[in-house]
Amino acid sequence: MSTKREYTLSELILESAENPNENDFFELEKPSLLEVNMNNQKIMAKAGSMVAYIGNIDFKREGLLSKGLGGLLKKAISGEGTKLMHAAGTGKLYLADEGKKVKIIKLQNESIFVNGNDVLALEENIKNEIKMLKSVAGMMSGGLFQVKLSGSGYIAITTHGEPILLKVTANQPVYTDPNATVAWSEFLSPKIKTNLTFGSFIGRGSGESLQMEFSGEGWVLVQPFEEVKYLEKK
Template sequence: MNKREYTLNEFILEAAEDPNENDFFELEKPALLEVNLKNQKIMAKAGSMVAYIGNIDFKREGMMSKGLGGLLKKAISGEGTSLMYATGTGKLYLADEGKKVKIIKLKNEAIFVNGNDVLALEESIQNEIKMLKSVAGMMSGGLFQVKLSGSGYIAITTHGEPILLKVTPGQPVFTDPNATVAWSENLTPKIKTNLTFGSFIGRGSGESFQLEFMGEGWVLVQPYEEVKYAAKA
């Protein structure tokens, strides 16, 4: 077995971007999305740009209001999850606090995603944002879900490697709202409270309730409770 020398050349080769990758959305590294723009426009989470090569312009859209059709005035963080438009030609690199990136190519399909876990989407993707109103008083900012539909690329983020749980008739799945990342279009989560054991579930006082998924479909959860805090002034 050859011993690694950890030379500078070895480091450069290991960390360098792959010039052969040129799909629209590419997973450059587990936590780094590469978007290859060719006179195109995408929407991305504001602040997610870590680098770019070429001629790309950015326009911040405030609070997902215009970028993700008809959004409410308040979102997960307390002030809203902001989006930006990226337009032009070149390579764009996006990341979000070291979270793992998952690329999905929708083909006339739809999924629901936790609003804070949306990293980027093609301009062609249609979207609609809703809120589980019954959760609003229970957790900071409520729980916002984004319905992404149509045909094109989307990129979502997760803390660690997620697991996909199948939901079947007669076998519902219960999840922690702060660990729930995405779910299939045909499922509508309901709130299930557990006042008796609330003190022992999770690590926070707001976790005495769960999301209940019934029917047939799937739910994606991450091994992490992503508690949302109100933004500072």
């Protein structure tokens, strides 16, 4: 016989309290909540992602990732996707992005490509570069701009729901919806594949008629959600 659950204040406090034993630089406090344990350190985070902090932490609004693209980026990327803030100081910083799942990755002299809107936080020394799929520039918003993150240190990315990682091999390319593609490994160079017949049959406009084709050796991370359609509704 199962014990009846009591929704008491004590139970809420017990279930929701942060774990004081966690002290890694980047910690997953909850599935959708990143805890950054700062000791006179600096990070860069998605603008507007701070939900709380404890201690002495200062914030400074930054421009865009890869500043040099300036106006081009402002027109091409929806919402707050690539706007950053600096956070510096000592204490605990809590970051989140509209309930999206948080994934922590520790790069070790490596690179990863991430959809611009899915970057949550990165150590200050991680290099970031905006990359654009020029062949279809202007045909779709946000999903065509990716950020190359390189170096050694922590990064945190976000996904709508639990993503799936698909392996890419020389004999098995992978095709994805650009709006559902979160990240991919550094040695893959995606191309845009157009399938107008399929898009017309489905009746979805520019969605399934444009696909990203990944070939070579590596992996692609895909979420069960189409990011740009969500951004356009906001």
